[in-house]
Amino acid sequence: MNPDVPLRVPASASPDAAPASPVKRDRRSASHKLSRYLRPRASLSPREGWIISAVGVALFFALWIAVTSGGFIQPFFLPSPAAVATRLVSMLYTDGFLIDIWASAYRILGGFLIAAALAVPIGVLMGNFRFFQALFEPLFGAARYMPASAFIPLLIIWLGIDEGQKISVVFLGVFFPLTLMIADASSTVSKDIVNSAYTLGASSMQVFFRVLIPASTPAIVDALRITVGLAWTYVIVAELVGAQRGMGIAILQAQRFLLTDQVIAGIISVGVLGVITDVGFRIAHRRLFPYMY
Amino acid sequence: MARVVIDRVSIAFQSSEGVPRIAVAETNLDIADGDFVCLLGPSGCGKSTLLNVVGGLVCASTGVIMVDGREVVDPGPDRGMVFQNYSLYPWLTIRDNVEFGPKINGWPPERRRETSLDLLNLVGLREFASEYPKALSGGMRQRVAIARALAMEPKVLLMDEPFGALDAQTRSRMQELLLDIWARRKTTVLFVTHDIEEAIFLADRVLVMSAQPGQIMADFRIELPRPRSADIVASEEFTSYRRDVLHMLRH
Numbered sequence: 383m384n385p386d387v388p389l390r391v392p393a394s395a396s397p398d399a400a401p402a403s404p405v406k407r408d409r410r411s412a413s414h415k416l417s418r419y420l421r422p423r424a425s426l427s428p429r430e431g432w433i434i435s436a437v438g439v440a441l442f443f444a445l446w447i448a449v450t451s452g453g454f455i456q457p458f459f460l461p462s463p464a465a466v467a468t469r470l471v472s473m474l475y476t477d478g479f480l481i482d483i484w485a486s487a488y489r490i491l492g493g494f495l496i497a498a499a500l501a502v503p504i505g506v507l508m509g510n511f512r513f514f515q516a517l518f519e520p521l522f523g524a525a526r527y528m529p530a531s532a533f534i535p536l537l538i539i540w541l542g543i544d545e546g547q548k549i550s551v552v553f554l555g556v557f558f559p560l561t562l563m564i565a566d567a568s569s570t571v572s573k574d575i576v577n578s579a580y581t582l583g584a585s586s587m588q589v590f591f592r593v594l595i596p597a598s599t600p601a602i603v604d605a606l607r608i609t610v611g612l613a614w615t616y617v618i619v620a621e622l623v624g625a626q627r628g629m630g631i632a633i634l635q636a637q638r639f640l641l642t643d644q645v646i647a648g649i650i651s652v653g654v655l656g657v658i659t660d661v662g663f664r665i666a667h668r669r670l671f672p673y674m675y
Numbered sequence: 676m677a678r679v680v681i682d683r684v685s686i687a688f689q690s691s692e693g694v695p696r697i698a699v700a701e702t703n704l705d706i707a708d709g710d711f712v713c714l715l716g717p718s719g720c721g722k723s724t725l726l727n728v729v730g731g732l733v734c735a736s737t738g739v740i741m742v743d744g745r746e747v748v749d750p751g752p753d754r755g756m757v758f759q760n761y762s763l764y765p766w767l768t769i770r771d772n773v774e775f776g777p778k779i780n781g782w783p784p785e786r787r788r789e790t791s792l793d794l795l796n797l798v799g800l801r802e803f804a805s806e807y808p809k810a811l812s813g814g815m816r817q818r819v820a821i822a823r824a825l826a827m828e829p830k831v832l833l834m835d836e837p838f839g840a841l842d843a844q845t846r847s848r849m850q851e852l853l854l855d856i857w858a859r860r861k862t863t864v865l866f867v868t869h870d871i872e873e874a875i876f877l878a879d880r881v882l883v884m885s886a887q888p889g890q891i892m893a894d895f896r897i898e899l900p901r902p903r904s905a906d907i908v909a910s911e912e913f914t915s916y917r918r919d920v921l922h923m924l925r926h
Contacts, residue, residue: 572760572762574758574760574762575762575763575764577730577732577750577756577758577762578756578758578762578820578823578824579775579779580731580732580749580750581730581731581732581750581751581752581754581755581756581824581833582752582755582775582776582779582780582823582824582826582827583750583751583752583776583779583780583827584779585779588779592775592779593764596764596766597764597765597766599766671766672807673765673766673807673808673809674765674809
């Protein structure tokens with residue numbers, strides 16, 4: 383670090399006092415900038431944020447390219463990004479990978495919607511009524527620690543290996559954590575806004591439907607966003623057994639034929655689709671709850 | 676006619692060891708209609724608890740509370756409450772926040788609208804009617820909370836350290852605004868604070884509470900002339916009240 387450059391912010395300044403992104407263009411030296419990046423809780427302009435994110439992704443691919451084209455690893459173990467991209471394109475155009483994607487998306491949609499349809503009311507009841515909390519909490523608390531994938535053998539005995547079994551795995555993987563997250567989101571609504579409604583003459587029903595529900599809805603939608611990620615994980619696990627189509631079985635079959643590039647392309651596709659779902663939820667959140675932004 | 680009578684009220688909570696903890700020892704209090712009364716005391720002296728009992732949010736262990744001749748059993752719109760953290764509904768616009776009480780009580784839309792616009796004028800926020808609470812500063816949010824509590828035309832306004840989170844200048848302006856509203860509306864006000872100057876500046880009566888168990892130690896009648904403005908704090912009378920109250924608190 384250049385000792386001649388004065389520290390822009392005195393050492394005593396608390397992180398909270400960190401100035402917002404400077405309006406003027408920062409002409410200070412790179413070392414100075416770096417020291418600002420390393421100050422805890424310091425702010426970052428949106429533009430800087432995007433650039434740093436892009437650098438992170440670029441570094442990952444640079445490393446991947448360096449490792450593969452440098453001949454450090456055989457393509458059989460780790461194919462180059464270009465090989466994976468080419469394979470992905472051919473999967474989409476000639477191998478009917480879109481049908482696999484649709485098959486997986488359909489299972490997620492089914493399992494997730496059923497889980498949400500049950501988890502939202504149960505979670506809201508648990509979060510707002512001690513009675514329902516006492517009734518359900520021990521069961522859900524324990525069920526949360528039972529891995530949904532461990533239920534697969536049982537589900538095969540009960541349901542066979544058709545769609546119902548796969549949707550059930552997604553359902554089990556999502557339902558318990560989602561219910562508990564919704565219960566938590568509902569119970570953290572501030573007591574004061576509930577009390578203020580009571581003092582304005584609201585009945586129990588009015589407090590529930592006009593205060594508790596609208597107050598916890600944004601956090602509930604956030605819980606849905608987080609748990610839909612679990613659905614993407616469990617659908618792949620579910621498809622490893624007895625699926626005709628689906629991203630999970632596409633990955634498994636690629637492994638059987640030692641098509642490493644196809645395995646990686648499949649995994650990356652799952653990641654990309656997960657991110658798209660997440661972004662979709664974030665956009666919906668902004669649209670539904672403009673008062674929060 | 677909104678006289679508030681607290682008759683042999685005590686409040687105890689069940690502690691984890693099973694021994695009841697007395698939050699407020701037996702208290703008697705008679706507040707005249709239209710009086711502005713401040714409950715002053717250190718944190719944990721039970722002043723907010725006593726306020727919540729009048730509001731009907733906490734049950735007294737013994738005794739009765741009468742507001743306007745009716746016993747308090749649960750919360751109701753005749754006792755409007757204002758909390759320290761504003762407690763506005765973030766998903767409703769400012770106007771809808773103020774109209775919340777009228778709406779759930781089934782007022783017709785025209786009357787609701789008239790009331791909310793009147794009140795937003797009163798607290799000087801008419802032009803913010805269609806904003807969400809997030810867009811407002813702390814002082815403005817608390818003005819909305821006051822307007823919301825006043826919408827139901829309460830007989831008593833219960834305020835729990837309403838200006839505690841505000842900066843000194845905003846707080847001073849809010850105190851003047853509150854006195855102005857009180858002079859127009861003539862509601863009885865029970866105001867909880869731990870700020871001696873705030874209590875003396877606002878009140879007709881300052882009730883000084885002590886902790887463990889919470890009880891009222893002293894009852895000062897503040898005879899400062901009204902209307903009061905912020906410079907009154909520099910007057911000799913004010914200083915003398917402050918000295919007396921401080922002496923009680925340090926006692």
